[in-house]
Structures are given as C-alpha cells and as structure tokens.
Amino acid sequence: MKLNIIKILPLSMIALGALVLPSCKKYLDTDLLSSMSTDAVFSSVTNTQSAINGVYNQLTGDQAYGIRLSLYFAQSADDFKTSGSKDGGRRDFSMFCVNPANTELANPFNNLFAGIERANICIKYIPKSDLYTKGNATQQTSMKKMYGEALTLRSMFILEVLRNWGDAPVSLIPSSDVTNLYIPNISRDSLYDHVLNDLKTAEDLVPWRSETGDPATKISKAVVKAMRARIALYRGGFSLRGDSKQMERRSDYKTYYQIAMDECKDIIQKNENGLNASYENLFKSLHTSSNSYVADNANEMMWVVGASTAGGLANTDTKLGYYNGIKSASTTYGTGGGGITAIPTYFYEFDSIGDARRDVTLAYIQIDNKDQKTLQAADAMADGKFRRNWTNNSTAQYMEIQWPLVRFADVLLMYAEADNEINGAPSSAAQNALKRVRDRAYAGYLDREPAMPTSHDGFFNALVQERLLEFGGEGIRKYDLIRWNLIGTKINETRAKLTQFADTTGTGAGRYSNVPMVIYAKTNAFLNAAIPQEMSSLILATDAVGGTGPVAKVYFTPSPVTTAPTGYTAYNWRKQIKVATYLNDANQGYAYYFKSNFSELLPFPNTAINTNFNLVQNPYYGQ
CATH class of the missing domain: 1.25.40.900 (Serine Threonine Protein Phosphatase 5, Tetratricopeptide repeat)
Incomplete structure (x- = not known):
C-alpha cells in the first residue's frame, strides 16, 4: 500500500469532524485551520478539539458505522444476514464470498486507515504542546483528556482492521514520519499489545x-x-x-x-x-x-x-433505519428497511413468552402503503432495533440514528x-x-x-x-x-436447524415439529405504539377459526385452518423456507461459501495489494 492510501487529510477536513457531535450543527471556519501549521493547531485547546472531532468523524458516515462496517461487514452469523443474492458487493459479505475486487471493500478499508492517521497526528503533537506540559490546570486537563481520546479512537480503528483482516500494514506514527513507504503486514499480537498499553495510559487521562x-x-x-x-x-x-x-x-x-x-x-x-x-x-x-x-x-x-444531518450526510450521518430496520412502504412513516433479514430459526432462540428482547430485535411485521400492518414471511423478518417510525423523518435516507x-x-x-x-x-x-x-x-x-x-x-x-x-x-x-x-460450528448448527424448519415432508422436525406452515392474520392499522402494544394488537387466527390469540401461541402451534378464514390473509411461515433455495442456492444460500480456516478473515482489497509489494494477501484469496 502506497503512503497516499493512508496519507493525512488536510486539517480543514479534520475540522469537519465537529459535525457529528450533537452540540455542533454547522461547519467550523475551515479556511483558518487549513492555513495553520500543526504546531499552531495544537497550541490552542479549541483547535485541538476540532482535530479530535475530526478523528471521531471517521466513525460515522457511509464508509464506517453509518452502514458498511455496521451492516455489511458484520454479516452473517446465526442471527441476521443481508437480504438478496450475491452481487459482487454488500451481499457477498453475508455469503462469505468476498473477493479482493469487491466494490464495498476498499473504501471502508481506507476510511479506517484515515482514522488511524488522524489519530496518529493527534497522538504525536498533543503531548508536545506547551498547553499539555505548561498550561494552566484547566488547559492541561483538557489536553490530557483529548490525548486519551485519541489513543482510544485509534484503538477502535485498529481493532476493526485486525478483526477483519488480521496482520495488517498499520503504522503507529504519522505518514509524514514514515520512512518505509511499503509497510508489510504487522503482527496482530504486537498491535493488540500496543493498543492495550495505550489504553492503560488513556485510563489515567480520560x-x-x-x-x-x-x-x-x-x-x-x-x-x-x-x-x-x-x-x-x-x-x-x-x-x-x-x-x-x-x-x-x-x-x-x-x-x-x-x-x-x-x-x-x-x-x-x-x-x-x-x-x-x-x-x-x-x-x-x-x-x-x-x-x-x-x-x-x-x-x-x-x-x-x-x-448529524448538518453537512455532507454521507460523511456525518447514518443510514440506520433506512437500509435496515422494519420494512415500510408507508406514506406517513417513510419507505425503506428490510436490507438485513433474520435467520428464521433465530425467532425460536428466544423464550416464547418471557423474553422482552425478541419483539425489539425482530421486526416480523411491515407497514404497507396504506399505513396498515401486515405480517412478514419467515425469510423476511427484519432487524428491529433501528426503526425509522421511531424518528420524525418520513422521506430522507439519513435520520440521525x-x-x-x-x-x-x-x-x-x-x-x-x-x-x-x-x-x-x-x-x-x-x-x-x-x-x-x-x-x-x-x-x-x-x-x-x-x-x-x-x-x-x-x-x-x-x-x-x-x-x-x-x-x-x-x-x-x-x-x-x-x-x-465457533463460527463454523454455529453456521453448521443453523443450517441443520433450517433443514428441520424447512417444508420438506409437510411437517417440521425436532424442535420445529409444531411450527405452523402458514399463519393467518388480518391487516390492521399500524399504531406506531410501544412494541408490546403493537404486537398484541395483531389479529391472528389460531385454532378457533376467526379467533385471535397471543403471538406465542400462533407461532408455536399448528393451525387446523387450511384456507384463510374470511377477512384473513395467509402468510407463509415454515412453508416459505426451502432447502434448495434458502440453503443450497449458490446465489443466495445462507452462508453458502463459508469455509473454516479461510472465511474468518476478509481479503485485502486489490487497491492495497496492487500498490504495496510488501503486503501479503490473506490465506487462499486469489489462489
């Protein structure tokens, strides 16, 4: 990787980091900062804070936890996966078939190294500042706090690099001080040990x-x-x-x-x-x-x-609740959601009655274009912790979640x-x-x-x-x-559970033997109320035709109803899951390409490999 991949951005760009903090809703005077030397920046508490805000800024936006690190890279396990089929981009992470040319790989990688670089500059210059060593008590306290923040932020970026790529070309000094432009893979053990020591230092400062x-x-x-x-x-x-x-x-x-x-x-x-x-x-x-x-x-x-929606949204906000979350086609609450879907068997890991986490974590309803609440099929349940109907925003993709x-x-x-x-x-x-x-x-x-x-x-x-x-x-x-x-073990266990869950012989197997093939429900108004009330207001047909019952009973009890009662709609539940498609389809099968001792790390992007002859690709990629 050439130096320019992680080269420091201008201090004017660092200043934009203030936008992500709730108390800052407008741009700073970037012309002032861009004309200042590093010595001048770190001789002012205010300007140092702007530089630290610039490090924080690397956490948010589309290339970081705004969507890619949070929602693409983290799939799949035995809870959620990305919806849709392999595409050479975001959905390949979920299927464990990411290759070095993946379109979603390089920018988050570079963003993490930019965060490390911004932190490196603060870590070098803050302790050298006269305010750090000779300032009054208030100034010294502020500067030491910001030094500790910089050390901690760098540890977060490095953790993300190491858990995704393993041994990586991480520099712990500013790029302007680097003598070897082609940094080789650095041992993750040594990097982990370094940041553990850094954080021990930061504990006494923050x-x-x-x-x-x-x-x-x-x-x-x-x-x-x-x-x-x-x-x-x-x-x-x-x-x-x-x-x-x-x-x-x-x-x-x-x-x-x-x-x-x-x-x-x-x-x-x-x-x-x-x-x-x-x-x-x-x-x-x-x-x-x-x-x-x-x-x-x-x-x-x-x-x-x-x-924050102030400024360049792709850099300062998140797409939480738009890409993921409850699926909605509503004119009142907005459209979106459903980009992340639950593994159907995850629903049954929760206690059927007592665990309050299930109906927060799993959105097994959706909102239609008439603001009506309908059920989801078993393979379309969304993640429910980030919901645009909990915001005031019914149109935009960015909602300050x-x-x-x-x-x-x-x-x-x-x-x-x-x-x-x-x-x-x-x-x-x-x-x-x-x-x-x-x-x-x-x-x-x-x-x-x-x-x-x-x-x-x-x-x-x-x-x-x-x-x-x-x-x-x-x-x-x-x-x-x-x-x-345990990832290979849990994926195999989940595949076995899904096979039991699937509609193969007309009846489920094992713990899913009483799970219904189809669930019958009436469409009714979406209340945007508290989740217990929202879910208890579902009108579900149970063993009494046209009757209603608790969610726990319907999802765990076979229904004697074989056709939809008057006023009810049939929603595929166990019937929706087919082994041939949900598990064994090469374009969309759950964790289809996972291989132990291979898939646990991502490949380095081609842009890094092609510009750094010392960087060794992770095992088996490109072979």
Whole structure:
C-alpha cells in the first residue's frame, strides 16, 4: 500500500469532524485551520478539539458505522444476514464470498486507515504542546483528556482492521514520519499489545462521565476500560493465522482474560453505568431526531457513534433505519428497511413468552402503503432495533440514528466470560452479572429464566447463547463466534436447524415439529405504539377459526385452518423456507461459501495489494 492510501487529510477536513457531535450543527471556519501549521493547531485547546472531532468523524458516515462496517461487514452469523443474492458487493459479505475486487471493500478499508492517521497526528503533537506540559490546570486537563481520546479512537480503528483482516500494514506514527513507504503486514499480537498499553495510559487521562457530563458520543474512562477489556478478549481469543492457516489462540490467552476481568470489574464497581429498565427504550434512545426521544437515564449506552444531518450526510450521518430496520412502504412513516433479514430459526432462540428482547430485535411485521400492518414471511423478518417510525423523518435516507459501540450489558457479559475462564468455573459475581442481564430481559417472567450453570463449560455455553439474544443486530455476533472459534460450528448448527424448519415432508422436525406452515392474520392499522402494544394488537387466527390469540401461541402451534378464514390473509411461515433455495442456492444460500480456516478473515482489497509489494494477501484469496 502506497503512503497516499493512508496519507493525512488536510486539517480543514479534520475540522469537519465537529459535525457529528450533537452540540455542533454547522461547519467550523475551515479556511483558518487549513492555513495553520500543526504546531499552531495544537497550541490552542479549541483547535485541538476540532482535530479530535475530526478523528471521531471517521466513525460515522457511509464508509464506517453509518452502514458498511455496521451492516455489511458484520454479516452473517446465526442471527441476521443481508437480504438478496450475491452481487459482487454488500451481499457477498453475508455469503462469505468476498473477493479482493469487491466494490464495498476498499473504501471502508481506507476510511479506517484515515482514522488511524488522524489519530496518529493527534497522538504525536498533543503531548508536545506547551498547553499539555505548561498550561494552566484547566488547559492541561483538557489536553490530557483529548490525548486519551485519541489513543482510544485509534484503538477502535485498529481493532476493526485486525478483526477483519488480521496482520495488517498499520503504522503507529504519522505518514509524514514514515520512512518505509511499503509497510508489510504487522503482527496482530504486537498491535493488540500496543493498543492495550495505550489504553492503560488513556485510563489515567480520560475522566469518568460523571466528572464531565459529556454525552455518550464522547469517550469516558469507562469506555476506555471497556475497550481495553474488549481488545484483551480478542487478543486472548482465536484468529486465523497466516503462517499455519489455522484458527489458533496463543498459550498465554488467560493473561488477557485477566485484563478483561479487571477492567470490567472496575466499571461495575464504579456504578456509573447500569441497565436501562426497558430494552425497548434502550434502542429508542438512539433515535435522536424523534419528538418522543427517550433518554437512556441508566447510561447503558456507554459509547455511540454520533450522527448529524448538518453537512455532507454521507460523511456525518447514518443510514440506520433506512437500509435496515422494519420494512415500510408507508406514506406517513417513510419507505425503506428490510436490507438485513433474520435467520428464521433465530425467532425460536428466544423464550416464547418471557423474553422482552425478541419483539425489539425482530421486526416480523411491515407497514404497507396504506399505513396498515401486515405480517412478514419467515425469510423476511427484519432487524428491529433501528426503526425509522421511531424518528420524525418520513422521506430522507439519513435520520440521525446513532450506532452503539459499547453498552453496559456487554461489560457485564465480558466480565462473566473472563471470570469463568480465569477461575475454571463461574464465581458468584460472574453468575450475578449474567443474571442482571437476564433479569432485565425476563422482567415479569423471572420464573422462565434458564437455570444458572455452575460448571465452566455449562456457563460458557450459556454466555454464548445469552450474547446471541442480547446483541442481535448490533454487529457483534459474527466477531464473537470468530474469537471463540465457533463460527463454523454455529453456521453448521443453523443450517441443520433450517433443514428441520424447512417444508420438506409437510411437517417440521425436532424442535420445529409444531411450527405452523402458514399463519393467518388480518391487516390492521399500524399504531406506531410501544412494541408490546403493537404486537398484541395483531389479529391472528389460531385454532378457533376467526379467533385471535397471543403471538406465542400462533407461532408455536399448528393451525387446523387450511384456507384463510374470511377477512384473513395467509402468510407463509415454515412453508416459505426451502432447502434448495434458502440453503443450497449458490446465489443466495445462507452462508453458502463459508469455509473454516479461510472465511474468518476478509481479503485485502486489490487497491492495497496492487500498490504495496510488501503486503501479503490473506490465506487462499486469489489462489
């Protein structure tokens, strides 16, 4: 990769980063910044803040968590996939057939390296500033905080590079200081260790959120610690190695699990973050353009990607709720959604009655062009945590919906995982951390919570399942399964479940033997109400012709009705899934091209390979 791939953008471009912060809704004076030297920029707290905002800006927009990193790269696992057939672009990620020429590969790759470069400049120059070493107390505090933010932001970009590409040509100094223009693949272990040390430094520089009152779009001490825990688990986890071409983890992995456990313990004991009492309101809090905006008063959303419609939308906003989310053809609520669809069997991983997460995570209704609510077929359920009907925007593709990077539920479950691994079995503290997450999910139905495991393997398996239920659609599951070396196993398990689910003999098999072929429902008005009310207002025919019943009964009970009763429409459920198409079609089959010890990493884009003779392509790509 030539230097110009990661070469620093002008400081005037860095200044545009202020646009993603909720308090900044207009451009800064970019002419002023573009005419200043780096020494001048970092001799001012205000200008330094603009430079830091420019680093934050690399998190949002179309090439980052606005759509590609969040919704394309993170597919597929055993929760969601991209809708449609392979296309040489976004849908190939879901089918594990991305090649180095994929049209959606190069720009996100370059965007991450631009983020690293912007952070590198701040990391070099902030500590050299007189304000950092000789300023008054307020100036020194601000400059140290921003230095810690830069270190943390760089760690986020590097994590994204390493978990997608493995050993990569990452420079930790500004491009202007690089002497070798053709950077080879750098060991992911050394890079992980470097950023773990960086984050240890940042912990002493960045205050707790209670000390600053900053919004969740800004990094706090808890975020630094959570990121250090997350990266430690990746460092201690499995990854595909270029030399052995096998999924491996290092023998010293428990060292990193200890780091994760200690960092999460600090956050938990600080008691500054908690679990939002309402799983639904937790995700409504990300929809900042809503008239009925719900605040996350428990501070569960610890770090989110800011989004703003001020300025160049493709650079400063997200397409959440437009590309993904509940499918809509409504003139009132807007069109879009459905770009991400649920694996049909994912619906049945949730408790049929007690788990409040299912109807938030899965949008198994859609809105038609008459603002009526209709059911979705089994292969068309959408992800439901990002919904344009929770915003005020009925026309645009950009709606200022934020993407969650770190939330407290993850801290609890990371702590439980690390504790179990270090101790060989879960401590009572680890069990309590898992129980806190479950208690929120099963509020009102605590008697339906699964039994708490006491063995190492039983507890680990419970965590694997809990993270599936808790984080569906948040771009976490695929990477969890890779670091556990379980992605091939879970894909095969899911394919087996889908085969049982499919309409092959007229009756389902195994746990799906009572799942209906067809569901009959009446179309009725979409209320845009709270999810429990919205779903309970479904008019579904059950074992009494023309009668109504709870969602749980209809989706888990065969209907004796063989034709649609008067006023009802038949919606294919189990009947919709065909092994020949959903699993075995080379153009659209679920995870059709996945191969263990190959698909766990993406290929480097051709633009990088062709301009850097020292960069080695990941195993088997292009061979």
